[in-house]
Amino acid sequence: MEPNTMKTLLLFLSSILLLLGFSAGPLITRLYFIYGGKTLWLSSTLQTSGFLLILIPLSISYIHRRKTQASRAKLFTLSPFLILSSSFVGLIIGTSDYFYAYGSARLPVSTASLIYASQLAFTAAFAYVLVKQKFSPYSVNTIVLLIVGPVVLALHGSSDRPEGGV
Structure with a gap:
């Protein structure tokens, strides 16, 4: 598969997931609380757990790199600083999701x-x-x-x- 085609497919997949997440997420959260849902942690965890879907295109990318670069392909191509920074941003987003769930339950x-x-x-x-x-x-x-x-x-x-x- 050509690199430009791969980038286009990944961009398309990312756009679809973003569209679904931003449009369906608030509606599902609201319906959860309207129909008797009480657990804030469950709602906020579900909002944050969507990051696991990114593992699919990352795995495809890694397999593609393994085919083209043989055994030289690294599992992680990010620097440790970038990994720590991303983890910190993830914690902030998780906290934001908790407050979002709290507001959806109460407002x-x-x-x-x-x-x-x-x-x-x-x-x-x-x-x-x-x-x-x-x-x-x-x-x-x-x-x-x-x-x-x-x-x-x-x-x-x-x-x-x-x-x-x-």
């Missing part, structure tokens, strides 16, 4: 959707400031629509509080 849908919309706005703003991300009219339109939707939901949310919630 009404209207409030949670406003928080998620503000997260999108901050991500877009920081992408513009830190990475110098250029916005096209299409991306600005998408961001505005994704923020207006939760605002409309919040304006009409009177009976969306979970049992035992705030």
Whole structure:
């Protein structure tokens, strides 16, 4: 398989998994708590455990390297500093997932959707400031629509509080 084809396939797989994770994750978490789920640790662990799926393309990549480089292929191509840094970021993400599960269990849908919309706005703003991300009219339109939707939901949310919630 050609390197460009492999990169394209991995990019496509990554995009599909990202799309599924970001769209289905909050819905499944919300449904879990609406239908009686009580364990915050289970919910936050499930959000974080998706990283195991990345082992599939990494294994394919390693097997491909073993075929082309014979016995010279290393199992880990990262430096120890990068591995430690990635582990630290993983711990921060795990903590974030726990707080996300706590908020999903306690907050009404209207409030949670406003928080998620503000997260999108901050991500877009920081992408513009830190990475110098250029916005096209299409991306600005998408961001505005994704923020207006939760605002409309919040304006009409009177009976969306979970049992035992705030």
